[in-house]
Each structure stands twice: as C-alpha cells, then as structure tokens.
Amino acid sequence: MLQLQGINAHYGKLHVLHDISLTIAEGERVGIFGHNGAGKTTLLRACVGDLDECSGDVRYRDQTVGRGEVHRNVGFGMGFVPQGHNVFRDLSVAENLEIAGLRHGQAALAEVHQIFPLLKERSEQIASSLSGGQQQMLALGMALMTRPSILLLDEPTIGLAPVIVRDVLRSVTQINRTRGTTLVIVEQNVQATLENVDRAIVIKSGRVIFDGPSQKLLDEESLWHLF
Ligand SMILES: Nc1ncnc2c1ncn2[C@@H]1O[C@H](COP(=O)(O)OP(=O)(O)O)[C@@H](O)[C@H]1O
Ligand SMILES: [Mg+2]
Secondary structure (H helix, E strand, C coil), rough: CCCEEEEEEEEEEEEEEEEEEEECCCCCCCEEECCCCHHHHHHHHHHHCCCCCCCEEECCCCCCCCEEEEEEECCCCEEECCCCCCCCCEEEEHHHHHCCCCHEEEEEEEEHHHHHHHHHCCCCCEHHHHHHHHHHHHHHHHHCCCCCEEEEEEEECCCHHHHHHHHHHHHHHHHHHHHHEEEEEEEECCCHHCCCCEEEEEEEEEEEEEEEEHHHHHHHHHHHCCC
C-alpha cells in the first residue's frame, strides 16, 4: 500500500502540491489526470522521493519513502518511468535490459521477455532504431528488470500514434494481470487510459478534485470538463 499524507511540494516560491493525502492499494490500477501544469509529474516524483522541497509523509509497504533517496526506494519495489524516452539510445535492447537489471539478472529478463516477446526478438537491435512505441516498451521492460511491486508511469504514451497508445496501455495492464503490479499512470490520453484502470484521480492546481471509479468518469461526460 502506498500512502501519502499531507503532501505539500514547492519549487522555490511556487507552491505546486497542496495538502494531498491518498492511499493506493496493492494491485490497484490508478490513472492520474489533469491539465498541463496541474502537478501530476510533481505528484509522481513525491511518491518516489524525488523532490527536494516536499513536506508530509510518504509510506510504501510500511516503509518511509525518504526524500532524495530514489535509489533506496527502488529497493522497496518502486519502479518509476519518467516522461520521455528513457532508454540508452546507442545501446542494444539486450544491453539496455542488462544495465537496468543488475540486481536481478536472468530471472527478471525471462519475465520481461515473456511480457514483451518483441524485446527478445529484437535483442540485438540498437535502441535508437526502434519505433517510438517499441522504445516505450523497452523503457517499461527496463523498469520491470528491477522487479517492482508498484510501477509509476509518467505519460507513457506521449507522442505515440493512437493505435500504438492502446497497445502500450494494454501491455501495461498485462503487467498488472500477470505480476499483480500496482499501477499509477499519469496520462493525457484520458479515454484510452480510463478503459484500462480501475480508479481515476483528477488533479487541478495541485489539489485532488476527483477520486473515484474510472467507470464513473467514462459514464458521466459532464465530468470531462475537469481535465
Ligand atoms: N523543476 C521545476 N522547477 C520549477 N518549476 C517546476 C519544475 N517542475 C515543474 N514546475 C512547475 O510546477 C507546476 C506543476 O508542474 P508538473 O508537476 O510538471 O505538472 P504536470 O505534470 O501536471 O503538467 C507547473 O507550474 C510547472 O511549471
Ligand atoms: Mg507532467
């Protein structure tokens, strides 16, 4: 269980997150939505201890998530995929996975290959020559090499063609189904994401303005002005 209690975050004088408290259960699939600049990325960074100016309490599986200790928090089972292409472009697919999985090695690799067979087929291909969707798959595969129990993804489908968006989101859901991994996904592709998560959280100006079943947002178009 991931628990945030009274989180306030600042960048210098800018107060970005205002007193956010929420709990995410094991195995839950959560989408986080909101306008540009709402504070979604900052919220994910708060979850993994990647912020300097953050007060409040973050706990994961009863351990305190320390500020500025992202590497230690990875050891607790937290996997974070920041926005953008997070692969070593000049290295092969296999080398990228190897670097990401120094702690777990072959067993983790077999698991990643099972979830993303393409990453096995393309082992020797240089990452920069993969398509955008394939690079995103590789970034996900790299995060999985640390065997996370919770995966936090910042706009995993940004810049991808609509048909690929659904592929990537389906792959992510498959990780949840096969490994029970808790998912927290920040997304601009709201509709496609709502179809793949159980719960939706909407952030506006650093505050939670909706937190409920994703089906409720899908059903009630009157709520769509929220994001
Ligand atoms: N490193 C930073 N330094 C200063 N301001 C930042 C930084 N990162 C984000 N911000 C500001 O904080 C606010 C929230 O940003 P962010 O969490 O990235 O929003 P979102 O991911 O919802 O688009 C925005 O006003 C943004 O300009
Ligand atoms: Mg962002």
